[in-house]
Amino acid sequence: MPRQLSTSPSETGSDAMNAVTIPRPQDLNGLDDESFRAVVRRFLAENYPPELRNPPKRLHWSENKVWYHKLAEKGWLCPGWPQEYGGLGLSPGKLIILTEEYERHGVARTNDHGIIMLGPLVIKYGTEAQKQRFLPKILTGEHIWCQGYSEPNSGSDLASLRTEAVLDGDHYVVNGQKTWTTLASDANWIFLLVRTDKQAKKQEGISFLLVDMKTPGITVKPIINLEMHDEFCETFFDNVRVPRENLVGQPNKGWDMAKALLSFERIFLGSPRQSAYALARLKQLAETMGVAEEPAFRDRYAQLRLDLDDLKALYGRFVEVLKQGRSLGPDVSMLKVFQSELFQRITDTMLEIAGENAGLLEPIGGNLNLNPTGQYIQARPTSIYGGTNEIQRNIIAKNVLELPG
């Protein structure tokens, strides 16, 4: 796995590429890993809009929907879903290969909360009627989802959330506020963790609710982030009436369902690709600044390269676990901590060598590959979202090392 990660694009000559034919979606999972990787590369070369490679900011729906619809048209939109629901039915190992190739090609994220979070949850816990109702609309792009978990006073301590849903006849009445809701302004549906039992222990009074964002009483306010981008939002709920059948799973069992989804997320947050991309940009910057051959820089760079290769090796071990069909333990938190902090150290080094360019608002000379300040700022939230690094370290200390306390 690590070896393949470092394969440079030039190793896939165009001849080899042309020899690859793309099988029907339902046959993809049957390929051996090497053929599958070659197919994904060919698929991206043929279908991915070149102007969307490595965007400097998270794209909005208006910008990424071309790609979303292209994936939908080719039947590739939901690689992790079983084939009976319109997915590719890829094994975890194949899914990792696909993700690696997407990352390597610089494929932008779409508004993918429905694909990677809600869909799998409905497939696992939803009723037949919920599956019939929601899954096809994700596949067509009719429903664009966002994730409403965090609240102003419930971030790391998510289980303390207070947005409440009270049953009133056939409806839940939702009141409260969610925040940091990524791309809520693009979405027309939101999945919520809501409090349905105030008496129970905090994890045991939470339910999972699907809400049409056109329902009266919902207000979405975009928040400008440090990239000066309106990527996340505050979402307010004022007596929002949600049909009872929109609750997924058992009432008060939402916490366990949501948690079950998170461990798979963590391996993606630990993917070495972000750091690998940044390290290549650091090298370009060092050349531009004329410090690439200086011993001080070379030592720093060597250290970061070693860190990256070690990260790839560790990542490869977790991938092996998935490939063998086993599930990941709490130790996967190590990946997220090390990758996000490596990414940050790489961008710290960018600033240090950039001279006065470290203060520019835009990329140097308009070249997106020379964007030390943009990358420095983008690296900041990687140690905050998906569970802060402090929380990840707590998990390692408590659940991996089983230290007392």
Added chain:
Amino acid sequence: MSEAAEDDRAESIRMIRDSAAAVAPRGGDSKRVRALRFTDPGYDPAVLRQMGEMGWIGLRLPEAAGGAGLGMGEMCALAEELGAGLAPEPLIPAALSAALLGYADDQAALTPLLAGEALTLTAWQERADSLVTPGTPDAKRIFVPMAGGATQFLLPLREGTRMALHLLPAAGADLTIERTQDGGTYGTLRPDLSRATRIADDVGGVIGRVLDEAALATAAYLLGTMEAAFALTLQYLRTRQQFGRIIGTFQSLQHRAADLKIQLSLTRAGVEGAAAAFDAGATGDAARAVVSRAKARAAEASLRVTRECIQLHGGIGYTDEYDAGLYLRKAMVLANQYGSAALHRRRFLETAPEDEE
């Protein structure tokens, strides 16, 4: 220094701090700072005039030259207060030009600059991350801070073994402006020498010293910025609750705050020590070494403190609305201005006296 003289000194520094706080309240007036971001010229000319009236632009100039005749101790105290309030006005670059014009004894150009009515900026830099002034006649001059507000430029020009000083009006100059993270600007100037007037034969002997004072004042400004970012962080650690506890009770966060406090104290010791050395008459390598030690520390520590400020705030730290980001962006701009940490570390080794042990 006698005890009485020391008391006078402390009093003079305290007075400077108090008057600075009236113009740029510590961590208080981010509304003003925000309103000026990404505008032209990126600062408030009226506030620059006010700074002139307070005597700050000529703070270091002898009284005979129209200045206040104060020391680096006062200059650093002032810069620190301005840094804590994130004042965008280009006081440090203006003071740099005032020093050169004072040396050149050009009262016509100096008087409006000291009054804060005109902004004279020195276009000395030809390479990124450098503190040397080659004075190449036809070279473009880069990273001129707040260049959009300049009324004229000072150009050091190499003439044989001498470094002459020329004055170039900003109106009609070939100037390109780029925006900076803190909402200010950097200018690139392609000087047309036929429009410039020569005002001094040789500033070669003073320009290095003047740049060093700017570097030290920038370190002091960063000290103020990181103090303010740290205060904001502590306030958050004292009030934010998660898991039914104030997050400042988590020992892992307490240790992080303690580490930042150590960095702040080291920076303060370096900056104030360097200023005291200047005021005690340090020159040459001894002066350069203390400036480099202070600026190297301030550059690194300010980036670290402002990064941690974001992290310890969680999601809210990543919003533009919250002030944590203002401190982060200011540190990004100033950390490498008048020399990066790497440049100053190198220069420190070249200039510091051998360790005696």
